[in-house]
Amino acid sequence: MFFDTTGTLYSVSNQISLTTGEKYELKSRALMADSVETLTRSLLGCSPVTSFVESTTGVSQRARSGFSAIITGLMFLEAIPLFPIFKLITPAIAGAAVIFVGTLMVSQIKDIEWVKPEFGISAFFTIIIMIVTFSITNWLALGFIAYAFICLITKKAKTVAIPIYILDLCFIVYFIAFAFVQTG
Numbered sequence: 266m267f268f269d270t271t272g273t274l275y276s277v278s279n280q281i282s283l284t285t286g287e288k289y290e291l292k293s294r295a296l297m298a299d300s301v302e303t304l305t306r307s308l309l310g311c312s313p314v315t316s317f318v319e320s321t322t323g324v325s326q327r328a329r330s331g332f333s334a335i336i337t338g339l340m341f342l343e344a345i346p347l348f349p350i351f352k353l354i355t356p357a358i359a360g361a362a363v364i365f366v367g368t369l370m371v372s373q374i375k376d377i378e379w380v381k382p383e384f385g386i387s388a389f390f391t392i393i394i395m396i397v398t399f400s401i402t403n404w405l406a407l408g409f410i411a412y413a414f415i416c417l418i419t420k421k422a423k424t425v426a427i428p429i430y431i432l433d434l435c436f437i438v439y440f441i442a443f444a445f446v447q448t449g
Contacts, residue, residue, distance in 0.1 A: 406439065407436075413433050
């Protein structure tokens with residue numbers, strides 16, 4: 266869940282930079298708030314609150330004050346009694362929104378340093394794994410692993426920070442444990 270929200274917050278901050286033309290840095294306190302919230306809710310046995318990548322759509326339309334979130338919430342409240350009518354609408358209608366969000370996401374790949382193998386190849390694997398697994402956690406994990414592995418192969422291992430190697434070990438253990446759970 267943490268990686269889902271981290272990826273989303275990073276995407277939204279990039280979209281803010283693209284929309285405003287000014288460099289917007291992802292605030293560490295946003296990541297800290299998400300981490301504390303996820304930890305607290307897990308200790309209480311509750312589902313964590315998460316942000317969604319669809320937020321980039323609002324940002325691209327210059328929604329900044331939070332008023333758009335209030336309007337969206339009110340529209341959802343209004344939709345509750347109208348649910349039987351909305352249920353009649355085919356899910357294919359959502360395709361337009363998915364295409365718009367996908368376009369916003371893909372527009373950011375131009376900033377990847379494709380000529381550097383440690384960035385280009387790991388970014389390629391990250392994008393492909395996201396498409397195949399439908400999981401932000403899996404694609405981030407495999408992107409981290411691919412980055413460190415390619416740095417090892419290209420003799421740039423010293424440029425990789427120690428926490429990346431530690432995360433990679435955790436991800437590898439996660440994938441091995443997940444494989445055993447799935448086959449059992």
